[in-house]
Amino acid sequence: MPANQLLVIPLLLPLLGAIISVFLWNSIRWQAVVVAVVQLAFISVSVIMLQQVLQAGILTTQVGNWPAPFGISLVTDVFSSLLLLTTSIAGLGVFMFSHTALDQSRKHFGYYPLFLLLQMGVSGVCLTGDIFNLYVWFEVLLICCFALIALGSRKSQLEGALKYLTINFVASGLLLSGIGVVYSLYGALNLAELARIVRSDHPNLDLLLVPGIFFLTGFGIKAAIFPLFFWLPASYHAPPISISAFVAGIISKIGMYTMLRLYTLIFSIELEAAQPLLLLLSGLTMAIGVVGAAAQVDFRKILSFHVISQIGYMLMGLAIYTPLAVAGSIFFIIHNMLVKTNLFLVSGVVAHRHHSFSLLKLGGVYLRHPTLSFLFLISALSLAGLPPLSGFWGKLMLAKGGFEAGHYLLVGTSLCVSLVTLFSMTKIWNEVFWKPRPRQLKQQPVVTGKSYIMYLSIIYLLVFILLLGVSAEPVIQMAKLSADQLFNSEIYIDAVLNPERAN
Amino acid sequence: MEILLPFLTGILFSVSLYFILHRHLFKLILGIILFGLATNLFLFVVGGMTRGGIAIIAQGNDLPSEPYADPVPQALLLTAIVIGFGIQAFAIVLIKRVYQTFKSNNLDDLNNNEKI
Numbered sequence: 001m002p003a004n005q006l007l008v009i010p011l012l013l014p015l016l017g018a019i020i021s022v023f024l025w026n027s028i029r030w031q032a033v034v035v036a037v038v039q040l041a042f043i044s045v046s047v048i049m050l051q052q053v054l055q056a057g058i059l060t061t062q063v064g065n066w067p068a069p070f071g072i073s074l075v076t077d078v079f080s081s082l083l084l085l086t087t088s089i090a091g092l093g094v095f096m097f098s099h100t101a102l103d104q105s106r107k108h109f110g111y112y113p114l115f116l117l118l119q120m121g122v123s124g125v126c127l128t129g130d131i132f133n134l135y136v137w138f139e140v141l142l143i144c145c146f147a148l149i150a151l152g153s154r155k156s157q158l159e160g161a162l163k164y165l166t167i168n169f170v171a172s173g174l175l176l177s178g179i180g181v182v183y184s185l186y187g188a189l190n191l192a193e194l195a196r197i198v199r200s201d202h203p204n205l206d207l208l209l210v211p212g213i214f215f216l217t218g219f220g221i222k223a224a225i226f227p228l229f230f231w232l233p234a235s236y237h238a239p240p241i242s243i244s245a246f247v248a249g250i251i252s253k254i255g256m257y258t259m260l261r262l263y264t265l266i267f268s269i270e271l272e273a274a275q276p277l278l279l280l281l282s283g284l285t286m287a288i289g290v291v292g293a294a295a296q297v298d299f300r301k302i303l304s305f306h307v308i309s310q311i312g313y314m315l316m317g318l319a320i321y322t323p324l325a326v327a328g329s330i331f332f333i334i335h336n337m338l339v340k341t342n343l344f345l346v347s348g349v350v351a352h353r354h355h356s357f358s359l360l361k362l363g364g365v366y367l368r369h370p371t372l373s374f375l376f377l378i379s380a381l382s383l384a385g386l387p388p389l390s391g392f393w394g395k396l397m398l399a400k401g402g403f404e405a406g407h408y409l410l411v412g413t414s415l416c417v418s419l420v421t422l423f424s425m426t427k428i429w430n431e432v433f434w435k436p437r438p439r440q441l442k443q444q445p446v447v448t449g450k451s452y453i454m455y456l457s458i459i460y461l462l463v464f465i466l467l468l469g470v471s472a473e474p475v476i477q478m479a480k481l482s483a484d485q486l487f488n489s490e491i492y493i494d495a496v497l498n499p500e501r502a503n
Numbered sequence: 504m505e506i507l508l509p510f511l512t513g514i515l516f517s518v519s520l521y522f523i524l525h526r527h528l529f530k531l532i533l534g535i536i537l538f539g540l541a542t543n544l545f546l547f548v549v550g551g552m553t554r555g556g557i558a559i560i561a562q563g564n565d566l567p568s569e570p571y572a573d574p575v576p577q578a579l580l581l582t583a584i585v586i587g588f589g590i591q592a593f594a595i596v597l598i599k600r601v602y603q604t605f606k607s608n609n610l611d612d613l614n615n616n617e618k619i
Contacts, residue, residue: 132579139586143593150597158601159613165594166523169535172590173542176583180546183576 004061006052007074009045010084010123013038018116031112032099038116039092046085053081054478058485058495060129068497069193073129075496079330079482080126082475083257086334087122087250089464090341091115094249096457097345098242101352106152106240114151118144118246125254129496131182132189134258135175138222142168145251148243149235160238167231171221178214185211192496195265195489205269212267212274219262223255225315226285229308233292236307237300237357241348244300248307249341253333256314260329263318264486271321278319283413286312290420299347299357299432302424303340306383309417310336316398316414325401327483331476332394335468339383339391342461346376349454350432359428364437373433375458380425382465385418390468393476508548515541526610528598535594539587543580550576 017038021031053059053076063072076084095115102111121141128134146168150161183189185204186197198208217228224232236248263271271278289309296302310332317329349372350365351357366373378389385391395418402411468475485491519541522534556571605612 132582136582136586139590143590146590146593146597150600153600153604155604158597158604161597162601162613165590165597166531166535169590169594170520170523170538173538176542177545177549179579180549180576183579184549184551189575 006045006049007059007061007076007127008063010042010049010127011074011120013042013045014116014120014123018113018120021113021116022110025110028104028107028112031107035095035112035116039088039095042088042119043085043092046081046088049076050078050081050085050478053078054481058492060496060499068499069188069190072133073190073192073496074127075129075191075492076127077482077485077492078478079260079486080257082330082334082478082482083253084123084126086337087119087126090246090249090337090461091119093341093345093457093461094242094246096453096460097245097348100451100453101348102240102242103152109151111148111151111242114144114148115246118148118251122250122254125258129191130189131191131194131262132179134191135172135179138175138258139172141251141254142172145247148247149239151239151243154238156238160235163231164235167221171218174214174221175218178211178218181211181214190496191261191265192493196493196497198266198269199489208267208269209273215259215262215267216274219255219259220281222252223259223315224252224285224308224311226281226288226312229285229289229311232308233296233301233304236304237298241300241344241351245341245344245348248304248344249337252307252311253314253337256311256329256333259315260318260326260486264326265489265492268321268489275319275321278315279407279410282312282315282319283410284312285309285315286417287413290417290424293424294420294427297359297431299350299359299362299428300344302359302428303343303347306421306424307340309421310340310383312417313395313398313414316410317401319410320398320401320405320407322401322405323480323483323487324404325398326486327476327479328394328397328401330479330482331397331472332391334475334479335382335390335394335465338461338465338468339379342379342458342465343376343383345454345458345461346372346379349451349458350376352451352454359431361438362432363435364433366433367437371455372458373429375455375462376433377429378462379465380429381422382469384422384425386422388469390465390472393469393472397476397479505552508544508552512541512544512548515544528602528608528610531610532595532598536591539584539591543583543587546576546580546583550579 017034021034024030058075058077061074062068063074118141121137121144124137124140125134128137146161146165149164150157185207186194186202188194188197198205221228236244286309289305289312293302293305296305313332314329317325354362356362382389382391385395399411515537519534519537522530522537551573553570553572558567558571558574560567602608
């Protein structure tokens with residue numbers, strides 16, 4: 001299939017699926033069939049795309065056939081195809097889980113179309129080659145998130161959605177202002193064109209810091225970096241697990257993806273000035289996130305705080321800014337998307353069986369559901385980064401990159417944070433799975449329905465997590481390749497602006 | 504006139520942030536709307552303002568005659584207005600629902616979760 005058609009499919013596929021499922025509004029069974037087909041097709045398209053990118057380098061297409069700096073560019077390199085593949089894999093897992101776990105009324109009110117539109121937003125952010133379209137795709141993604149978090153209108157959901165909406169609206173406004181500043185300074189919106197301009201001797205280059213700060217604040221809010229993360233634990237725990245697993249597992253990393261993309265491509269010139277700040281922010285993000293998690297007694301809230309802490313690791317690679325460290329960040333993003341989604345799904349199964357997320361009210365799960373406990377244990381240890389599980393390789397690359405660049409304090413912090421992560425995973429293990437069931441709750445019956453699909457979704461994601469740990473080498477190679485592409489931005493610029501020369 | 508617009512943008516930003524931080528739900532709606540307006544106005548001002556020059560190319564010419572207004576910020580602005588409108592509409596419905604559910608106008612009453 002030619003590249004210019006291939007790149008549009010990840011956008012069209014969820015859109016078409018969403019439209020079809022809106023027409024099938026009254027029959028959620030058929031909606032589920034549509035979503036299943038879309039997920040499978042999405043995964044195969046992502047695999048094909050990754051293959052093509054590995055063979056032929058960066059793929060581009062110009063929607064509407066206008067030449068590059070003026071038209072709508074869609075670009076994919078190894079980084080974005082890897083990310084798309086991971087989101088599609090996680091998407092299938094979440095879909096399988098929600099098929100049985102989510103209540104019927106939420107499905108009747110459009111869970112499936114919203115889920116597909118959210119996926120369209122994610123692929124749009126990953127594929128776009130234009131800074132304003134990036135903003136538009138982010139809005140597509142966010143409005144679906146707002147609706148999904150509020151879907152069902154429980155009190156805590158409304159509260160979470162209101163906080164999420166307000167803070168993200170402000171963040172979007174900051175991004176939009178940053179885009180306006182970028183355009184007024186350099187007269188371009190295409191990412192490749194901007195990258196070319198900031199590497200030439202443009203008279204306005206001294207002012208690059210201004211949009212840089214706008215974008216750092218805007219994406220800092222969206223990705224939940226240290227002083228700007230308070231909305232995340234206040235809203236991610238509110239919706240049902242089928243929703244919060246996808247939102248927490250995928251969406252917060254999409255903010256990190258854009259930061260990695262923009263800060264290597266455009267703002268890399270002023271990164272030297274911003275590097276101490278980024279180092280500080282990444283250290284504080286991981287430390288504060290993990291300390292916050294240690295103080296919580298709710299399964300989902302602990303996991304939500306760990307989302308923040310892991311954002312710190314991803315930022316660490318960008319702050320160190322060597323190819324190895326950025327590759328570590330990319331590996332870590334992929335690992336974290338799968339593991340975090342899986343942990344949320346496990347917490348969902350526990351809550352489905354035992355009616356609670358509170359560590360104080362749970363207990364004795366190991367006795368009733370040994371398989372589930374085993375599944376949790378592997379994911380949790382992988383999150384904490386025990387070798388040979390997947391988290392270890394990402395942290396190893398980050399730590400090695402940090403040592404090579406001489407940031408000993410940050411590496412030390414990250415290793416300590418890993419220990420605390422292990423501590424809070426042990427805390428969940430002890431409280432939920434190991435300790436005897438609290439006596440006053442014994443009269444509440446444990447649900448023992450047969451829900452193989454819920455288990456299947458967890459096992460399905462776990463297979464990928466184990467693969468990522470046991471045979472990490474190919475993924476590490478791809479992460480290194482994508483970091484190389486990020487650092488040699490001439491490849492990106494040539495691929496978009498001079499397609500003839502790039503071939 | 505043009506010298507006033509940056510100050511107006513600044514005032515709009517500060518007023519809207521004050522309203523967003525206020526605990527009254529209706530002021531949150533006002534704040535969100537004003538914040539959207541402020542960003543749009545900022546985008547408009549920062550894109551450069553040209554009086555009376557349209558970017559329509561006269562017949563036989565290759566370029567429009569200088570000075571002409573840059574159409575790109577205006578296109579961005581239109582898109583941003585539409586997106587902002589959608590989000591504001593959603594926000595108003597959400598806030599109405601919050602008001603109906605919690606029977607309160609006060610954001611502090613929403614803290615039914617244990618504090619983080």
